[in-house]
Amino acid sequence: MSSQRDKPFFVGYLPIPKQLVAFLGVFAVCFVAGLGLAALALSSTQDDPGDGAFQWGAPFEETGFLELRPYPVFRTTGAEGGAPKTYMLTGQGKRGVFDQARENQGVAVTVRGVPVKRGDLTMVQVGGVTQVEDAEGAFDMSEPVPLGRWRLSGEICDGKCYAGAMRPGRGLAHKACADLCITGGIPPVFVSTGPVAGRNFFLMTDANGNVMGDEIKDLLALYVEIEGDVERLDDLLVFKADMDTARVLR
Amino acid sequence: MSVKYAPVLWNRNKYLYDAVLLAGVIGYIYLYTSVGPFYQDVTRPIDGAVLRMRAFGSCAFLMLTIILCIGPLARLDRRFLPLLYNRRHFGVLTAAVAAVHANYVLGWYFNFSPTDRYVALLSSNTSYGQVLGFPFETLGIAALLILFILAATSHDFWLSFLGAPLWKALHMLIYPAYAFVVLHVALGALQGPDDPVFTSVVAASVLLVGGLHFAAGRAEMAADNYQADASSEVEALEQGGWIVVCDVGEIESNRAKVVSVPGHDRVAVWKYKGKLSALSNACAHQNGPLGEGRIIDGAITCPWHGYQYQPEDGRSPAPFTEKISTYRLMLVGTTILLDPNPQAPGTYVEPVVIGEAS
Numbered sequence: 001m002s003s004q005r006d007k008p009f010f011v012g013y014l015p016i017p018k019q020l021v022a023f024l025g026v027f028a029v030c031f032v033a034g035l036g037l038a039a040l041a042l043s044s045t046q047d048d049p050g051d052g053a054f055q056w057g058a059p060f061e062e063t064g065f066l067e068l069r070p071y072p073v074f075r076t077t078g079a080e081g082g083a084p085k086t087y088m089l090t091g092q093g094k095r096g097v098f099d100q101a102r103e104n105q106g107v108a109v110t111v112r113g114v115p116v117k118r119g120d121l122t123m124v125q126v127g128g129v130t131q132v133e134d135a136e137g138a139f140d141m142s143e144p145v146p147l148g149r150w151r152l153s154g155e156i157c158d159g160k161c162y163a164g165a166m167r168p169g170r171g172l173a174h175k176a177c178a179d180l181c182i183t184g185g186i187p188p189v190f191v192s193t194g195p196v197a198g199r200n201f202f203l204m205t206d207a208n209g210n211v212m213g214d215e216i217k218d219l220l221a222l223y224v225e226i227e228g229d230v231e232r233l234d235d236l237l238v239f240k241a242d243m244d245t246a247r248v249l250r
Numbered sequence: 251m252s253v254k255y256a257p258v259l260w261n262r263n264k265y266l267y268d269a270v271l272l273a274g275v276i277g278y279i280y281l282y283t284s285v286g287p288f289y290q291d292v293t294r295p296i297d298g299a300v301l302r303m304r305a306f307g308s309c310a311f312l313m314l315t316i317i318l319c320i321g322p323l324a325r326l327d328r329r330f331l332p333l334l335y336n337r338r339h340f341g342v343l344t345a346a347v348a349a350v351h352a353n354y355v356l357g358w359y360f361n362f363s364p365t366d367r368y369v370a371l372l373s374s375n376t377s378y379g380q381v382l383g384f385p386f387e388t389l390g391i392a393a394l395l396i397l398f399i400l401a402a403t404s405h406d407f408w409l410s411f412l413g414a415p416l417w418k419a420l421h422m423l424i425y426p427a428y429a430f431v432v433l434h435v436a437l438g439a440l441q442g443p444d445d446p447v448f449t450s451v452v453a454a455s456v457l458l459v460g461g462l463h464f465a466a467g468r469a470e471m472a473a474d475n476y477q478a479d480a481s482s483e484v485e486a487l488e489q490g491g492w493i494v495v496c497d498v499g500e501i502e503s504n505r506a507k508v509v510s511v512p513g514h515d516r517v518a519v520w521k522y523k524g525k526l527s528a529l530s531n532a533c534a535h536q537n538g539p540l541g542e543g544r545i546i547d548g549a550i551t552c553p554w555h556g557y558q559y560q561p562e563d564g565r566s567p568a569p570f571t572e573k574i575s576t577y578r579l580m581l582v583g584t585t586i587l588l589d590p591n592p593q594a595p596g597t598y599v600e601p602v603v604i605g606e607a608s
Contacts (some may be wrong), residue, residue: 002396007327008328009328009551011546011556012336013556020329027333031270032273037275038308039277039281040281041451042286044289046296047442047445049293049294049297051294092362093361094364095361138462166575167294167295171441172386173439176359176385177359180360180365183374185362220383248382
């Protein structure tokens with residue numbers, strides 16, 4: 001401590017001692033530059049959130065049927081004779097569209113909205129639903145095709161944020177948001193590390209095909225392994241998760 | 251030192267301090283949100299709200315780390331004492347930056363929902379029984395509340411109202427706040443995709459804070475260990491309760507030797523004008539280490555904020571009213587002895603004249 005004796009003594013309300021001016025000047029530059037370098041290092045190395053995003057420039061408008069499987073989905077025969085498609089649906093914000101799906105079950109409707117797209121996953125944020133007259137029977141919807149029992153590892157997300165409503169829309173930092181979305185009626189999806197029939201995401205239901213309950217809350221956003229039956233509904237895969245087999249991997 | 255309360259007693263040094271502080275924080279936020287994204291390897295840009303919440307959150311973490319480094323740095327090297335002078339402004343700005351981070355989190359992750367955002371904040375993740383997936387937001391809330399309390403009570407009014415010991419004890423909550431922040435980051439942001447840069451920054455910050463405190467503690471312990479060659483007269487006095495401070499030649503003029511008194515506060519023994527006086531080592535302002543100060547214009551001057559005391563009676567020069575405890579001293583040969591029983595704050599004690607012993 002004796003070496004401290006010769007060092008200049010700073011008193012806040014007096015001028016800075018000359019011997020300290022250079023030291024403090026260098027420290028101030030290091031402080032500002034150090035924070036700047038840290039900002040650049042931390043900001044430039046952010047993880048890629050993927051290509052998911054709202055397709056604001058390509059509004060969605062198609063005619064088909066609303067079904068509850070058990071979450072609201074919109075099924076179409078495909079444009080101009082194309083393959084039939086099944087879209088997961090969401091409302092505005094962190095809300096689902098259960099009410100609109102129930103009100104319009106069994107009748108042909110035109111759904112307008114904004115697609116949220118990530119890779120080959122497209123979810124539609126519903127803006128409006130109108131019934132189509134004289135269109136009953138024009139659609140012949142297929143039944144789900146079983147693809148067998150699978151043990152999948154991956155993450156349970158909410159379909160909307162994962163599809164691109166938020167970037168990033170997965171991970172533990174997003175866990176509470178995913179919980180709010182799913183509680184609000186947005187379908188949960190299982191994002192698998194390995195593909196099944198070429199797909200890595202699945203609409204999740206419980207083992208009996210019902211809406212997921214609180215049993216997924218503690219597992220949201222974690223890296224988990226779950227067994228269950230997989231079904232194909234047009235181009236959408238449905239994972240009927242047996243939550244008794246769920247375990248956290250990491 | 252003041253005889254009335256004002257929001258801030260500005261001076262040139264405080265302006266300079268705050269200017270550097272603001273330049274650092276504004277530069278950090280600008281570079282993080284506006285320049286860093288040009289160098290990101292991403293398919294599509296990260297949401298602006300997420301980027302801003304990360305910018306303000308990481309900035310608050312780094313600011314808190316620096317704040318906690320200032321104390322031990324100033325103990326290890328006095329050239330860092332100016333950083334301590336206006337540390338309260340640093341703390342208040344840190345609380346504000348952390349609040350902006352929290353506001354972005356509330357307005358993004360907890361917004362757009364039928365559930366009220368404040369209700370959602372506390373109710374959406376309740377997995378308290380697990381480490382992975384633990385509601386790390388709660389840890390952030392706890393840290394933010396502490397930072398708010400510390401910022402709100404940082405003014406000298408609260409220091410005077412609560413008294414220096416209680417005020418200082420309250421502001422030691424900065425350490426639990428830092429622990430909450432580290433856990434908040436460790437259970438939240440660090441559990442995302444591998445991010446070696448942020449992980450390294452957090453680990454280095456924690457090691458730096460811990461290492462500096464350890465080093466400062468060791469230096470202080472080493473300074474406390476004094477062994478005197480005791481004469482029979484000194485031994486007799488020691489048995490009577492007096493404490494050996496050091497040899498009179500060890501104290502430089504206008505400086506002090508700090509001695510630990512078992513069961514009491516530390517005492518600073520000052521040498522000046524061929525005399526010796528002993529006062530409490532704790533400044534009445536923020537309990538700063540008076541013994542690390544100097545005598546300027548005949549007054550003991552605290553190294554933290556320049557509060558001054560007369561060495562004979564521990565009173566601040568008029569018109570100021572602060573006062574601290576004084577102690578009796580004795581000089582046997584060249585050995586200084588201290589009566590560890592404090593006199594009432596502001597009590598005059600006749601200085602010991604060194605004479606030929608010096």
